[in-house]
Amino acid sequence: MSSTVLTFVIVGLDDHPIFEADLVLRGEAGSRDDRTQYLHQFVLHAALDAVEDQQWQSTNMNLGVVDKFNNLQVSAFVTAAQIKFLLLHDGRSDDSIRQFFRDVHEVFLKVMMNPFFSPKAPVKSNAFHQRVRAISRSHFRS
Amino acid sequence: MFSTPLYKLSIIDRPLAKGKGEVSLSAFSFLFSEMVQYCQTRVSNIGELERRLEDTGFGVGLRLLEILSFREKGSKRDIRLLDVLKFVHTSLWKYLFGHHARDLEQSNTAEDEYMISDYDLFVNKFISVPKDMGQLNCAAFVAGIVKGALEGAGFPARVTAHFVPVKGQPKPKTTILMKFDAAVLAREHRLLP
Numbered sequence: 001m002s003s004t005v006l007t008f009v010i011v012g013l014d015d016h017p018i019f020e021a022d023l024v025l026r027g028e029a030g031s032r033d034d035r036t037q038y039l040h041q042f043v044l045h046a047a048l049d050a051v052e053d054q055q056w057q058s059t060n061m062n063l064g065v066v067d068k069f070n071n072l073q074v075s076a077f078v079t080a081a082q083i084k085f086l087l088l089h090d091g092r093s094d095d096s097i098r099q100f101f102r103d104v105h106e107v108f109l110k111v112m113m114n115p116f117f118s119p120k121a122p123v124k125s126n127a128f129h130q131r132v133r134a135i136s137r138s139h140f141r142s
Numbered sequence: 143m144f145s146t147p148l149y150k151l152s153i154i155d156r157p158l159a160k161g162k163g164e165v166s167l168s169a170f171s172f173l174f175s176e177m178v179q180y181c182q183t184r185v186s187n188i189g190e191l192e193r194r195l196e197d198t199g200f201g202v203g204l205r206l207l208e209i210l211s212f213r214e215k216g217s218k219r220d221i222r223l224l225d226v227l228k229f230v231h232t233s234l235w236k237y238l239f240g241h242h243a244r245d246l247e248q249s250n251t252a253e254d255e256y257m258i259s260d261y262d263l264f265v266n267k268f269i270s271v272p273k274d275m276g277q278l279n280c281a282a283f284v285a286g287i288v289k290g291a292l293e294g295a296g297f298p299a300r301v302t303a304h305f306v307p308v309k310g311q312p313k314p315k316t317t318i319l320m321k322f323d324a325a326v327l328a329r330e331h332r333l334l335p
Binding site: 055056057058059060061062078079080081082083102105106107109110111112113114115119125127128131 | 152153154155156158159201204205207208209211212215217218219220221294295296329333
């Protein structure tokens with residue numbers, strides 16, 4: 001059975017959520033009710049505390065799996081300027097997640113170098129959204 | 143087939159700048175002079191002017207931290223105070239001014255104060271501060287850049303720029319004084335190996 005949970009969130013300065021994408025392919029997801037959506041938000045939010053603990057224990061940007069809830073796992077990546085990437089999934093391989101984060105980081109840098117970017121405001125770029133989707137498709141084809 | 147010119151691509155499709163670009167001193171000085179004048183029209187005293195220059199530099203510092211870390215360190219972050227200071231003193235300074243900063247010292251009197259000093263920062267090259275503006279140092283802009291980089295990395299600090307006269311030198315040196323928040327020091331003690 002293929003995994004069906006894959007949510008990517010970017011958390012900016014002072015815990016402002018600045019980007020969110022549900023990366024599950026259409027059709028694969030089936031119908032998704034509000035309750036699981038809330039649960040996912042909740043798990044991601046709870047994982048932030050774990051990230052804050054662990055980001056001062058390692059110099060790596062990629063922190064691996066930081067938090068678990070039942071079968072849900074949260075992997076995290078913290079950039080030099082402490083922008084946090086969180087990926088909620090149900091057991092993808094560490095390797096593909098690492099590559100996914102690395103590629104997203106590079107694209108995100110381009111967004112960040114834009115003088116109109118603020119680490120507290122949502123990233124609205126449609127091109128960025130689509131690129132993240134494309135990167136996810138290439139790394140998480142299960 | 144002709145490729146699409148770069149300026150027509152969205153920023154996502156353009157390659158990241160390689161960072162080898164240099165600008166002419168006159169172009170930079172002109173821009174910087176305009177920036178100082180612009181800030182000056184919007185303030186009522188010198189302290190505010192310095193703060194405005196710092197705020198302008200903040201965003202630059204934050205971005206430089208991110209892009210220089212990406213280019214030079216791969217996927218590593220700095221979590222120790224000394225490593226961050228070293229990053230500012232070498233990588234950041236080299237990128238901004240083409241050489242390492244001259245000195246990086248810890249204050250004798252306070253554990254949470256560090257200083258980076260250098261002669262002839264080119265931001266001050268064509269600036270002479272009128273007498274009635276007192277201690278204004280337009281390197282406040284550089285202080286803002288340093289503040290942006292430190293705060294981005296999770297080391298919030300109060301950063302200010304000062305002129306310090308040196309014996310035997312005709313010109314004073316510029317010192318960037320960094321006073322770190324108590325929380326930073328507390329975390330540093332906790333992380334002691």
